[in-house]
Amino acid sequence: MIAVIDYDAGNIKSVEKALISLGQDVCVTREKGSLFEADGLILPGVGSFGDAMAKLHSYGLTEIIKEIIGRGTPFLGICLGLQLLFERSEESPGVEGLGILRGSVVRIPSDMGLKVPHIGWNDLQLPGKGRLFAGIDPGVYVYFVHSYYLQAEEESIITATTEYGVNIHASVEKDNVFACQFHPEKSSGAGRKILQNFVNICLENKLS
Numbered sequence: 001m002i003a004v005i006d007y008d009a010g011n012i013k014s015v016e017k018a019l020i021s022l023g024q025d026v027c028v029t030r031e032k033g034s035l036f037e038a039d040g041l042i043l044p045g046v047g048s049f050g051d052a053m054a055k056l057h058s059y060g061l062t063e064i065i066k067e068i069i070g071r072g073t074p075f076l077g078i079c080l081g082l083q084l085l086f087e088r089s090e091e092s093p094g095v096e097g098l099g100i101l102r103g104s105v106v107r108i109p110s111d112m113g114l115k116v117p118h119i120g121w122n123d124l125q126l127p128g129k130g131r132l133f134a135g136i137d138p139g140v141y142v143y144f145v146h147s148y149y150l151q152a153e154e155e156s157i158i159t160a161t162t163e164y165g166v167n168i169h170a171s172v173e174k175d176n177v178f179a180c181q182f183h184p185e186k187s188s189g190a191g192r193k194i195l196q197n198f199v200n201i202c203l204e205n206k207l208s
């Protein structure tokens with residue numbers, strides 16, 4: 001069973017629907033027992049970094065997430081869910097992120113003639129051998145909706161990048177933690193493959 005963490009941050013239904021289309025048993029929950037029993041967890045999200053962290057705290061989810069990740073359960077952050085895994089964001093000065101990965105989230109420059117937020121399809125380069133991208137070739141197009149982007153401190157965890165005026169760290173992987181700035185659930189066949197790869201990782205972890 002894959003658990004999608006419900007913390008009132010939006011974009012949950014589309015993630016749930018995409019997983020069901022892959023034949024997965026999906027639980028949308030914030031209940032501690034169900035989260036600990038899951039074979040894998042997904043943290044989706046759209047909206048403000050500060051508001052999202054406040055909701056995670058209010059539902060008692062921050063320590064639960066850290067403990068489950070510490071146990072080695074596969075974990076996937078999507079869009080805002082990627083940003084929350086890091087230490088801080090320019091969107092919400094003074095608000096601490098989960099701090100599971102090292103790095104900052106900064107605003108896409110608005111003085112380069114590009115529209116912000118960045119909405120639409122962009123191609124990915126795949127500098128690392130990320131398990132999420134097994135069977136996917138460089139240059140694949142995926143769907144983005146965001147005004148802020150990741151600057152990861154550890155180059156070794158970056159598995160995908162894209163260019164939108166700046167070099168965007170579009171996906172990261174470290175041990176059992178995976179994250180995408182783009183929306184795999186809205187990225188057609190490529191996104192479906194990425195989600196299936198995550199499901200496969202969860203199954204392999206369960207059987208190991």
